[in-house]
Amino acid sequence: MSPHRLTVTLLPVAALAVFEVAAQARVERYAVLVGNNHGTAQETPLRYAEDDAVRLKDVLEQLGGFPAENLVLIRNGSADSLTRALIATNDRIRATTSGGGRAVLFVYYSGHADAEALHLGASRLELRELEQLVRGSAAGFRILVLDACRSGRLTHVKGGKLAPPFDVELERTLASEGTVFLTASAAGEDAQESDELAASFFTHYFVSGLLGAADQDENGAVTLDEAYRYAYENTLRSSSRTAGNVQHPTFEYDLRGQGTVVVTMPERGRPDRATLSFPPGRFFLVLQGDADGRVVAELGARERTRRLSVRPGRYFLRSRGPTSLLEGTVTASAGRETLIDESRLVRVEYGRLVRKGEGIRRVAHGLEVGYQVRTPLYEGAFLCQGGFVGYVLELAALSIEPRLAFCRDTIDGVNIATTAYDADLELRLTHAWDIGRWTLSLGGGGGLGLLYETFVIRGKAPDRASAAAQLAGEIGVGRDLARHLYWQCRAEGLLFLFDRQDAEGRVTFGSALAVRGSLGLGWHF
Amino acid sequence: MHVRWKTVPVMLLCGGIACDAQTDRSYRGEVLATIHGRITKADVPTPPEVRVALAWYQPQASSSQWHLVTQDQGVRAQFPASFTLDVTVLPPESAFTHPSMHTIQTFNLDPNTRWASGFLVVYEDGNGNQSLDIVSSADQTSPDRILAVPFDYNIEYLEGTPFPNTGLGKYFPHSVGFQLVRLAPNQDQRPEDCEDPVGTHYYTACDPVPVGPQEDLAASTEIPIELTGSPELQHYACDRYFGAGEWADWFVYETKNNIRDGSELCDRPDCPFCDNLLDDSMRCPIDLPPSGAPVTCSQDRRAYVYKTCQMDASLCGTTVCHFGHWGLASTDPIPAGWPCL
Numbered sequence: 088m089s090p091h092r093l094t095v096t097l098l099p100v101a102a103l104a105v106f107e108v109a110a111q112a113r114v115e116r117y118a119v120l121v122g123n124n125h126g127t128a129q130e131t132p133l134r135y136a137e138d139d140a141v142r143l144k145d146v147l148e149q150l151g152g153f154p155a156e157n158l159v160l161i162r163n164g165s166a167d168s169l170t171r172a173l174i175a176t177n178d179r180i181r182a183t184t185s186g187g188g189r190a191v192l193f194v195y196y197s198g199h200a201d202a203e204a205l206h207l208g209a210s211r212l213e214l215r216e217l218e219q220l221v222r223g224s225a226a227g228f229r230i231l232v233l234d235a236c237r238s239g240r241l242t243h244v245k246g247g248k249l250a251p252p253f254d255v256e257l258e259r260t261l262a263s264e265g266t267v268f269l270t271a272s273a274a275g276e277d278a279q280e281s282d283e284l285a286a287s288f289f290t291h292y293f294v295s296g297l298l299g300a301a302d303q304d305e306n307g308a309v310t311l312d313e314a315y316r317y318a319y320e321n322t323l324r325s326s327s328r329t330a331g332n333v334q335h336p337t338f339e340y341d342l343r344g345q346g347t348v349v350v351t352m353p354e355r356g357r358p359d360r361a362t363l364s365f366p367p368g369r370f371f372l373v374l375q376g377d378a379d380g381r382v383v384a385e386l387g388a389r390e391r392t393r394r395l396s397v398r399p400g401r402y403f404l405r406s407r408g409p410t411s412l413l414e415g416t417v418t419a420s421a422g423r424e425t426l427i428d429e430s431r432l433v434r435v436e437y438g439r440l441v442r443k444g445e446g447i448r449r450v451a452h453g454l455e456v457g458y459q460v461r462t463p464l465y466e467g468a469f470l471c472q473g474g475f476v477g478y479v480l481e482l483a484a485l486s487i488e489p490r491l492a493f494c495r496d497t498i499d500g501v502n503i504a505t506t507a508y509d510a511d512l513e514l515r516l517t518h519a520w521d522i523g524r525w526t527l528s529l530g531g532g533g534g535l536g537l538l539y540e541t542f543v544i545r546g547k548a549p550d551r552a553s554a555a556a557q558l559a560g561e562i563g564v565g566r567d568l569a570r571h572l573y574w575q576c577r578a579e580g581l582l583f584l585f586d587r588q589d590a591e592g593r594v595t596f597g598s599a600l601a602v603r604g605s606l607g608l609g610w611h612f
Numbered sequence: 613m614h615v616r617w618k619t620v621p622v623m624l625l626c627g628g629i630a631c632d633a634q635t636d637r638s639y640r641g642e643v644l645a646t647i648h649g650r651i652t653k654a655d656v657p658t659p660p661e662v663r664v665a666l667a668w669y670q671p672q673a674s675s676s677q678w679h680l681v682t683q684d685q686g687v688r689a690q691f692p693a694s695f696t697l698d699v700t701v702l703p704p705e706s707a708f709t710h711p712s713m714h715t716i717q718t719f720n721l722d723p724n725t726r727w728a729s730g731f732l733v734v735y736e737d738g739n740g741n742q743s744l745d746i747v748s749s750a751d752q753t754s755p756d757r758i759l760a761v762p763f764d765y766n767i768e769y770l771e772g773t774p775f776p777n778t779g780l781g782k783y784f785p786h787s788v789g790f791q792l793v794r795l796a797p798n799q800d801q802r803p804e805d806c807e808d809p810v811g812t813h814y815y816t817a818c819d820p821v822p823v824g825p826q827e828d829l830a831a832s833t834e835i836p837i838e839l840t841g842s843p844e845l846q847h848y849a850c851d852r853y854f855g856a857g858e859w860a861d862w863f864v865y866e867t868k869n870n871i872r873d874g875s876e877l878c879d880r881p882d883c884p885f886c887d888n889l890l891d892d893s894m895r896c897p898i899d900l901p902p903s904g905a906p907v908t909c910s911q912d913r914r915a916y917v918y919k920t921c922q923m924d925a926s927l928c929g930t931t932v933c934h935f936g937h938w939g940l941a942s943t944d945p946i947p948a949g950w951p952c953l
């Protein structure tokens with residue numbers, strides 16, 4: 088069979104072509120995993136390449152049947168160290184196969200590269216040489232995964248310079264039963280890192296898939312094509328949301344025989360592993376420890392399998408839905424399956440979700456109504472009580488609220504009763520902080536108002552209307568009450584500017600300070 | 613109080629500009645009238661500031677006789693001191709006098725005609741509340757000290773038909789709205805002037821009458837005020853005080869019992885006042901003076917007057933007098949006990 092370069096649309100064909108290594112008798116597995124954050128002096132250092140290699144090593148060791156003594160991890164190493172590691176590993180494989188055993192070689196690289204070579208710091212390893220080292224291995228099955236690519240400037244795109252399309256050519260004829268070559272991106276594309284995931288997109292999804300997310304047939308084993316399919320789809324989706332290019336992982340194979348390659352067995356169960364079982368229909372991100380922890384895995388909303396194999400411990404879960412975010416912490420116990428109950432996760436919605444910046448919603452709307460009371464604008468007056476109605480537009484960093492406020496107060500003077508109305512059209516800009524279930528806001532704004540006075544007197548006192556300008560600073564605190572409902576309490580300092588008439592009838596343009604408190608109910612929609 | 617719909621267009625129109633200035637608590641309405649006064653003399657120690665209040669007076673009210681509008685203001689007590697008092701409030705409803713049907717017919721008035729009378733009170737604001745504090749009985753003491761009451765100057769307010777400035781109309785308001793008037797002093801009537809209608813006796817007043825009509829004054833006239841601090845002035849701080857002067861007992865009786873225009877038929881022995889206009893056959897008992905009372909007889913000795921006065925504590929010290937009188941027709945025999953023999 089001739090090697091073919093396939094896109095994902097042809098992947099089912101490839102899946103049929105691979106043979107079942109796991110079905111054979113004793114198979115010894117070897118892996119060389121390389122991560123290097125540094126390339127040439129001109130290349131921007133990467134942040135997560137070495138961590139990617141560590142994560143993959145952990146998965147292969149715990150779920151893939153790769154013995155620790157057969158795993159070689161090279162962090163921040165040179166081209167020479169990689170070459171020597173591969174030669175040494177091949178020597179061990181040769182010893183295995185010469186004794187009648189079968190072997191699998193898994194080689195992984197995450198770091199800088201160009202079209203010709205891997206960049207391990209200042210050193211280079213020609214792709215052709217790498218290819219020969221893999222191809223020349225005595226292992227019956229050889230997997231080479233390259234999470235490396237072109238330069239980019241945004242989203243920590245791997246590499247530091249533009250280069251021609253990146254193809255890693257393999258010889259059309261392989262030395263043994265088969266070779267599979269995976270790349271994180273297609274020729275001419277950049278492979279990107281994500282700060283949110285603290286990993287490269289491709290490796291993150293590849294590892295997540297190996298943890299169980301890619302087990303589409305739910306047979307408890309993740310095959311290479313399942314892992315690839317999962318990594319492909321999610322890398323494509325996630326990279327399409329970044330400012331960089333869309334990233335298309337590639338899959339190239341040359342295999343003889345039939346069967347599938349099982350890479351990990353998440354369901355096999357080890358006493359030192361735990362299983363998280365997720366409800367269907369929601370996306371879940373699993374972080375270690377707390378919300379600031381390292382991303383362990385990701386499970387898509389449409390993935391059939393809802394189980395992930397993780398190390399026992401405490402995990403922070405973040406689940407994105409169409410309009411909401413669920414967050415919470417679970418403890419995964421060794422040897423046990425932990426069911427994730429959505430109702431026990433904290434629901435983050437609307438404005439809080441927008442402010443959280445998870446990208447699910449970039450804007451939230453709401454309608455607020457409430458009661459307000461303002462200190463008087465004139466000496467001797469009483470509290471001005473009324474209500475307000477406002478529309479709230481919540482963005483990530485700013486909330487904009489046009490508001491119509493109204494209040495009324497009465498002044499029972501000597502022989503005259505005055506009723507004063509204050510109707511204001513206001514605009515408030517606030518910034519909010521979500522602290523637990525509470526939301527604290529701080530901001531200010533202005534407005535135009537209409538002050539109106541009517542009098543009851545056994546005499547003559549015509550109604551008076553005057554315009555007023557208003558400046559305000561406010562602080563607020565609020566909390567969600569139910570799914571759409573929330574309450575908010577505000578305290579505002581107000582400066583009113585308007586024409587005033589004193590006891591002698593003199594009219595002056597003056598100011599009045601007031602304090603206003605309000606309690607509102609809001610409805611997000 | 614609701615925003616009237618007719619003001620909505622104004623409110624909208626004023627949305628962008630300042631149409632009016634907003635008032636504060638010092639606003640008391642538009643000025644309806646201005647009273648000018650001049651405190652010319654102070655025979656008593658005065659505080660740095662005295663206050664002037666306009667009081668509305670309704671002597672026929674069944675309850676409170678005083679209706680004070682604290683349209684008052686401070687006046688610097690460096691005399692002589694002129695002041696102006698802006699009147700921004702109409703008299704309260706209860707201060708209005710409504711004419712009887714007889715008066716309406718006599719002067720051909722609009723049936724809705726009514727008027728009120730007020731006067732100034734100068735006082736020391738004892739509790740600093742910038743308002744004249746009124747008590748409702750003689751047992752109570754106002755914290756304020758009354759310094760002067762120019763009772764011969766009235767501020768009248770009339771709604772409806774003005775009275776003619778002739779005949780009895782001279783004693784009533786002559787112009788619609790506010791009018792400053794000076795009242796003529798009262799004097800006791802002569803015996804020959806006290807003549808009762810048939811069937812009545814005490815109903816016909818023999819009490820003091822003004823020596824002349826009230827004088828309408830220009831609005832700019834300054835009311836002269838002398839501060840005396842007389843203890844009697846403190847009666848004005850009680851809302852049941854009728855005012856200075858001597859008030860007829862029948863009038864006080866009618867006021868206390870809310871009787872208007874002698875409408876009570878009274879021919880019983882225990883009836884305090886004889887008043888039966890509807891029964892021509894009834895004769896009232898002769899009103900002989902008590903022993904020791906000074907009596908004034910007419911020249912022909914067929915008529916006399918006398919008066920006995922006392923202070924009514926229930927009216928906060930109002931002087932209530934019985935203006936006794938009797939007259940004989942030419943054919944009447946001299947009755948027993950006749951004081952003018």
